[in-house]
Amino acid sequence: MTRAPVYFFSHGGAYQPQPDVQYKTEHPVYPVLQAIGKEITQKVKPKAVVVFSAHWQAEPNEIHLNNAVNTDLIYDFYGFPPEFYKATYPHRGDPALASRILALLASAGIPARGMKRGPDHGVFSGFHVAFHPTLNPLNVPLVQVSLYNNEDPDAHHRLGQAVAALRDDNIVIIGTGMTVHNLGDLRKTWGDPTPMPYAVSFDKALKEAVEADPKERQARMAEVARRPDARRAHPWMDHLMPVYIAAGAAGEDEGVQTWTLHEGAFAWAQYRFGDIPE
Template identity: 60%
Template sequence: MSTKKTPVYFFSHGGPDVQYRTDHPVYPVLQNIGREITEKVKPKAVVVFSGHWEAEPNVIEVNTAEHTDLIYEGSPELASKVIDLLTDAGIKAKGVTRGLDHGVWSGFHVSLYASQDVDKHYQLGQAVASLRDENIVIIGAGMSVHNLRDLYSTRGDPRPLPYTVSFDEALKEAVEAPPSERRARMQEVAKRPDARQAHPVS
């Protein structure tokens, strides 16, 4: 087995129509990432943390269904392994059976916390990081900016709102920071005013 870790991806995928709207700017980007994963990385499996599936404030749900509502197949064995990794890390996790939401099939089968707590989600990533040593790709699916109110009020205007640019740049700098600084940098980003604009609570 190779000692090289598989990459980790984040799909800021937008709505489910990006799968078939070939004129959408993100369509060729996602196609290229898909080719990279299937033709270069060639993972044994893929685990996706979906921003469209939030469990409880202190519980992570892992989809244990072998066959789902869509054409993709799941792996109960991999789901069990993810639950074990989370439990070993002190993270409360449970198996559930559900279909695949568009945060998964746009971009496979683990929830996020129903919480804005950055530290909890950071620990979640640390708990499953060893999967990368087993040729398993980890994907985070969602959007770095998700303010539907502003999206609809500016529809047709291609210019990004200032807070979307400043927040996205700060987020990028935080996730690309050295590992020793990354956790603290992510906590700082979450406290920024533009973070609240990017992800309004209501």
Template identity: 45%
Template structure:
């Protein structure tokens, strides 16, 4: 439970921080000092999270084999899959809270191994829930050497010295911009650090020091499901160029309810998670509709779900899913991981 409360603080603290800093500057210093006293590492006990309700781990199927190729030899003939990953907070890195031999820690390790040993992408493009650029434009980080952003607050000190050694790709960043602009989508390259929506999950997956470049891309700063699906469709040609596209968010992400969950999973968590399953796994081509069309329609109709605003009070952690749905085209789908923890769902999907 402690890890979830820390993750809740990580998400709401920036709002509190900037409100006090700019609206109440006279009390800003005192407030921060008080919070530091409350949240300093010595006051935080090492408590293992209790996973409430039944945990089901759905492991990656091995019925399909991938012809291996080194990053240097990948050509347009090998089409990359697309992934949706649930990423969590920095405490995901704790082997005490999320051990590597069970639960989401084990599944992320399995996914990372599959990426490096079987998929073998030339480059990776990650769309993060923690970067919303402009209402009508997306941004792509163009740096080859990108610093990390520790965009969380009140966690033990060890998380602020965590590393994620990787390289970027100015070439991929500019190619993405050109591709999007050719389809009349506003996009530009910028210099920005890598937020925890990217580096925490990929580090847990064992992708630190990977041989392939990793580039981060933003969402729009709006909640349009349709626009994010169209963004994914525009990115789809990258799959033919050896680029693995990853959407990093959470299948269910209600931090408000973490405080009131009382060690049980709220009913909206499995119900909304099943709606995602149905879209990804059960969509079938219909008359005058491809699988891609049916998935896109289902993803758009999530706006009408009675569970939507309980599962996602804000949509930024869901919208990477819509980008993935757009980029997936008619690809076959499988669920890589399933884990309910209080008011969170860690479901992950691959469409290949």
């Protein structure tokens, strides 16, 4: 059986910080995420989904994951309209899958522990578009795993490698973040979609690295994080690290950028690693 593909979602908002993507139905990314979600539910048909969100960084050298079935959403954002804090997203965890992930991480020498923690907006906002509760429900367990609280691309690549075996059981691994994410510059250019120069240059460099020969990909991607424009593209690299996890989980499978958009201080690239079932 073909291994489940791995995905990276750019999940940000239109002209302002996320979590507004689920409300911006006219934004160009909206139908793109919808199409990716249908690809996953209708073609891949996963047994479960494991997600790594930019908005959960645990410890510098330790990983956390949700091991509870029922959890509340985490509204980890400030200053938005009241309805943003009433958002819902149906989901259920899977303690058995969480235990398996902990075992995989232990085998890879990665300290980790389980806890009860609901999905943050890096998960539920983009997933509400890709896996709309009524139009395209996911209907499988969802286990969220943290990032490290550091900016080490190789450590996050190894984290992806550690959980790659899940793909053999048709479990889809998704990283969510943004390929360019500078909120400071966003506030300076509020409402102006004209791309900042680094949004274009960094996004292009990341694409070339992700689409490189898988044998060279890890080194090429690590170089991207050291580029002169990298710190402008990501003042803190939390939104970038999930793509390194996805690449690590991909192993020898090729990566492809399926779509991108340069918008102000953001870039919205979407990636898939591996093949879609026929």
